[in-house]
Amino acid sequence: KDVTITVWAGGSNDSDAYRWEAIEMAADILEREAAIEGEELNITVESKGQFGNWQEFKQAVTLAAEAGTAPNIVVTSHLDIAPWSEAGYIVPVEEYLDLDAWPLNDIYPNLLEIAAFDDVQWGLPQDAESRPFFFWKETMKKIGYSDEEIAALPAKVESGEYTLQNILEDAKKAVDMEVVEKGYGFYPRPSNGPDYAQFYQSFGGELIDEETGKLVLDKKAMEEFYQFFADAVAADVTRKNHLGTDWGQWYKEVANGKAATWHGGTWHFGRYAQEGNQDFWNTIEFSLIPAGNEIGRPNTITHPLVYLITDNTNDDVEEISANLVKIASEPRINSLHAIQSNHLGIAKQQSNIELYANNRWADEATKRLLGHANAQPNHVNYGAYSEALFKGLEAAWTGTKSPAEAVEEVEVQMKATLGDELIIR
Amino acid sequence: MQRSSWLGLAFLSPALIVVLLFFLVPVVLTGIFAFTNMSTATGVKGGSYVLNASSLRALVDAGLPEVTRNQIESAGYRIDEKGLAALAGAHGQDVAEELSKNHAGEVFTKRRDVERALKDLNSNPIRKTRDRKAAADLFKRSILNQRYQSREAFETALNEAGIPKSDRPLITEIAYTGWTWTTANFDLLLSLDSTWQYAKNTGIYVTFTLAFNVIFGLFLAVTTFYLPAAQATTFRAIWFLPRILPPVLYIVLWRWFTWDTGFVSTVLSGFGYPSKNWMLDTEYHAWVTVVLINGFVGASMGMIVFSSAIRAIPTSMLYASEVDGASRWQQVWHIILPQLRWPILFITSYQTMSLLTSFEYIYLSTDGGPGGSTEVWALAAFHTALNNYGGNLQYGLGATYALLLVIIGVLASLFYLRLFNFKNLLTKPRIEG
């Protein structure tokens, strides 16, 4: 039997090639398994990992699914599960896979949970990560921190002793002392991403109400979160026009100490090395995203990508796809991706894989961050929620609106697009 | 009808078909979409009927009695006679009996539990996962998480599950995943500040770019007209390049030119200016770049139209003005410009339409930034309907944006048609046979 399986992976860099190569390896294994069972199975994997950006990827998948020509397997944000399942674009992996069997029973349950929606296991986690806060050690020293104090920072952050307000102060100090240039005291991500929800959480904001499953707009937290960025701009520690900075440029700058503090993802570890910073451990310190105030908590968001199986008229194809995804989730195969792209593993046994276990970054990041990580909620309208959240931030950040006004606008927008699915606090 | 009429219609028909399919039908469809809540989640083609945890919550909010909710939630997987009989049929009496012995009458909430029960069987003849799942499904009595493609199928299922008749309409309504009619898009559009911001941005964009196009196009046409042929051709070629260069590449060049590490910054840093992003530094920077990027492209069109219009002015007229004593400036001002009235009007109207509906270059350069300050109407429509980070494509809202743009564009072009005295363009065919 000849089957062609197409795989599309969004938001991928070159180092993420194992997202689809894993499927190719799995295909090989599956073919062999079938051969043993006396079936001749011939799987051709066609993969595409090159998309301009997340926007284009999602648009492409959506339209393709609408046209009935969706790729069989997509690697995408877990947030897409809600709308795509609602629209009927994807089928649950649990239709084809035994979740109690190897290797699925080895996957961290909380990650599996993230790939589920409405109690249905729609997909399988493809990787894990987390989004830490970074400090440039050299700069911190110059503004008066000792090595020990720096080493103690992650703990102070975790305990809530060191907050975002301290970040502002230190960043300001760095700028005022001209250790870094204006606008480089705090150097956030230059485009929309899950990271910004972290800051909302830092000020006590909740994304979803566990009880009712509705999204939450905490106006006070939102305003304080916006205020924080407005303050950062006002204090010259962050550039007003920062959003939209070229990613390549951004990486280069943070990797080489041009910024005092910033935030990013666990995969940055590898990227910094590519940008010329081979000595991460001695130059950069990382921690959770600090709390913003007393109500808030230090936190980090993990935003795993997931393997999803799309709806296909042929159930056999869906089954083969599901099995490929399953095999690709085996610790050994997944570790290839985790280490190559500096993501975190998805399964417990990966710590027993030498490749993975020997990697200090994977090890430490897992320990320091993953325990505190939460994910954004799978909700049909979370996309609209996050769009609105970011739009408000942009307005406050660039000064087109005051934080309060921005929150007003966000409220209007969210009310209109989310309707009953929103709780305003 | 004359024979040439048939030939005329025949000649026109390929164009008509293409235009109908890809201009008129889309406009009509867009008009329709504008009155729906269509989005990624609803799909475009219509939906199916699903009850799941989310819709159940929504149902409760909408007033579904607790009893019914419990009834739906607790239906689950029941090891009953009917299921066992089916299982016996599929996998043999032994299996059915053993399962019956272990779990008869039990209700499992999840299929996974049924699967486990099946796996735990001593005989365990069901080795393949897929078969086991099929076997487990024989006991399924819940309608949760089940996709029904048609209303009838869903209602039949509700009926079989014993849902009270009075609750069914509400359940059916909420379980529907497809789009529904609404005028909310228009209300939303009007209530959002950003709408007005987009309108304002579009105004700025069109006005300034247009002004640049026309004025600079004129400037190029007039100056190259006076230059010797070789120089004129060179400059025309340079200015034609923005138009023929692929937009993606053209924007790459601009980025390289304006970005922090780009040409301007590098050169200025030589003079001690801190390098910055000249494209996105402030709103003003962004606007200047956007206008220049589009202006450079548009100017070439103006240049060519005006150039050919100037060339169409009889040289004797220019000679006449010279022997009449006019200086070059007077010649341009009194003789050339007045005679370019129609080309200028043409370019103005043509470019107004083009600019109103274009966003490609903005999308590739600032993408509406910084902070949405260069987000024009067409780009907003594109972002809303097709291109946002959240991946929830709001087709309905996007169509509303597009529809308004269509209306404005059509009105504007009708206005220009009047201005052009359209009848004059239409000469009657001279062969009547």
Added chain:
Amino acid sequence: MKHNFRNWPVLLVLFIFSLPLLIMLTFLVVDTFTTKVPGTLVPNAFTLNHFRFLWTDLDDGSWGIYGVTLNTFIFAASTAAIVTAISVMAGYALSRLSFPARGFFLGSLIVLHAFPTVTLIIAIFLILQILGLYNTLIGVIIVKTALELPFGIWVMKGFYDTVPWEIEMAGVQDGASRFTVWWKLILPQVQPGLMAILIFSFLSGWSEFVLPMVLNPGTEAQVLSTYLATLLLDTNANSDFNLISAVGLFYALPVVIIYLIFQNKLMNIYGGGTKG
């Protein structure tokens, strides 16, 4: 009338205005063949490494440059051919033949230009999908054709308008049918227009970005614009500007060459098209 004035002030002003373009283009070429120290503008070594995409595959998700180039060529060439064929017929009908509602058709042609086709794309997508042409090269070709058509017809009509009626009359008088007259006598007269449309729509197709991006996201039929955009928008570590420039140069070279060969014909396009 040209010699009576001094040219250099005009030349100077033109030169200053053209400087950004000149710089961009110069460095585009220079960058692709050289390396340089970051933060400087002067190259320090010659290299052909930026053109490695010509002999190695850049990534695993796409076809490699030659396949993409072939797609782009097919896309542009077919678009050009279809646009020209249809415009040549419709332009003649609008210019020369009488039939009911002729004025209406001519008017709509101008109004069509005001339709933001690209924002109507959902609907277009739907139609393509019904026709089974979504995510195929043919689909994008047809949509692109539709987009170019109003302009093409308008230009062709302008060219037909300039053909003397007497030629057509003579043909009819010589006993030829209107079709023969068109095919044998009139068409050869509007060849410059035909060429102009052909070239122009080819260039336009070659450059098109949004349509392939939205309507043709698959791998089989990727075109150069999306290929380049992918390199550009990617947050890749090795998103290497010189490489992008090299691909860009490779991408732009055909259009520039075509332009240089046919520039007179292109300059022509508006002459014929904007009468009145």
Added chain:
Amino acid sequence: MRISIKNFTKTFGDTTVIKDMSLEIESGEMLALLGPSGCGKSTTLFSICGIHRMNAGRLQFGDKDVSKRPPQERNVGVVFQNYALYPHMDVHANIAFPLKVRKEPRTEIERKVREIAALVHIEELLQRKPSQLSGGQQQRVALARALVRKPDILLLDEPLANLDAKLRLEMRSEIRRIQQQTGITAVLVTHDQVEAMSMCDRIALMNKGDIVQVCKPKEMYDNPASDFVAGFLGNPPIAFLDGIAKDGEIRLANSEVGLPLPSNITAPSDGTQLRLGIRPEFFQPQNDLKVTGKVSFVETQGREDLFDVTLANGAILRSIQSRGGDIKLGDEVTWGISREHILAFGPSGERL
């Protein structure tokens, strides 16, 4: 082939260009449609060949009613003012085109093209493109193309207007020769009186969509039906004197001078507005009916001199004389009018 036009009316939109015109053209005859610009000459021509549709009226070729036939079926050869050669075809292909669309066999085409090319003397030009031909040569090619398929009728729309003076003279006789040689019925549209008079058997003079007079050239020159006709024909043009009838004479306006009326007309009643037409060749020193005036304009035209003589009342008479006299501007002269050549016109311009 005889052409007969009956009650022909042609309108463009709201404007009626030709109203109720009737005209007969004999077989083998060459008729000139002469008239000022915009009088409807081309419209008539185009209606004959079928490019325009007649709004009313009947058109017959021989006995056949062709009013409703499309141009392709009328078998009419037309030569257009700008020749309308097909610029992308060489001369041979141009001439062969009418045969080719009729799908005649190649050898046949070849033979006919050669034959007609010989007739119009362009054998050596067959391989050239129209743009490589001079005006006269283009003219011949157009003629050849119109004639090659042996049309029943030949129509010529100002065929000489674009040629220079010398060539025009030459082509005039050339066209006439060919027409006579082939014996084809021909209609020549022109606004040049010399052309009409020198080339055609008969002239139909048109004015504002109407035929004013149809007759032989000489007759039209000698016996114009109205002052319009008299004014249109003749170079230098005829001079007019306005006056009123009094005692069988005509009393000139603003003057006491009286002139006798031509002898062959019945004198109109006194007080009638009259107009006398005197051609320059009939106002000469040797004639008897003397008139005195001042020479107000002198022009040398090579072998002849032209004089304008302004009479006391401001009216102007014109005289053309062989060169030799030494009359200068401002001289007072007393020259005579040839009484029997005076043309008299009534109040509405009709010939008396």
Added chain:
Amino acid sequence: MRISIKNFTKTFGDTTVIKDMSLEIESGEMLALLGPSGCGKSTTLFSICGIHRMNAGRLQFGDKDVSKRPPQERNVGVVFQNYALYPHMDVHANIAFPLKVRKEPRTEIERKVREIAALVHIEELLQRKPSQLSGGQQQRVALARALVRKPDILLLDEPLANLDAKLRLEMRSEIRRIQQQTGITAVLVTHDQVEAMSMCDRIALMNKGDIVQVCKPKEMYDNPASDFVAGFLGNPPIAFLDGIAKDGEIRLANSEVGLPLPSNITAPSDGTQLRLGIRPEFFQPQNDLKVTGKVSFVETQGREDLFDVTLANGAILRSIQSRGGDIKLGDEVTWGISREHILAFGPSGERL
């Protein structure tokens, strides 16, 4: 203002259009530049007004060398063939333009425009746009515009070419009147011999960038310097007979017929190629030097008839006669040549 052109040469790229031409035009004179199309008339004119630059040579207005001056500074009025009126300005603005660019005060402009409008009789047209004017009216406006700022020199480039026959006649005298009234030095470019002869004091006949002859019209007609000049002037054109000199006679080609040479020339040596020019008015029945031939062409031109007579050797003589004879095509006639009017030309066309 006197115009003096010395050794003027003009090239366009590689082609030399005018080579080493010299010409003097007297103050107040009206000179015609006559010649066939493409001979360089317009080029000369444009060089005088400064639109073209002279490649070599000197141009003087009066005593001032203006060779290097731009057109704006030459103070020359030009009337272009197509009038070159500014279509977006009304007549008033058109005429006022030369004054406006000199920033003259408004009242002054107003006065001058009125004045010149009166001179050319277009007072009532001042508010119209050029497109609302007839050809003759446009012509007058162009003239007014050229004259309004009192130029030293008036240049006219085929000003009458686009007018119809009647209007041309009228404008001819009108332009001459205005030129004489203002006393301006004028150069008229034309390829119409009648125009040149009737309007100008002197004619400069050009051929291929060279001036062939400059003199008074009558003299040029009577005493052409070459066969080119003789052939160019005269309507109907002169007829030529080719032959060789023999015994003080000329023996016609392919024939035994001999004709005597004009008495006022020295007979060339025997065997010289000769050419005789005989104007149609000098080949008449009553003349003495009889020649017999067949009438091969007859043309009625209103008051005169034109005959072509083909001699036995195939040469053609032309005769123009007053109407009245009843000579028909094919008749054999024996008419006479006026011996003293025969023009004889040598082998290279020069007048003997």
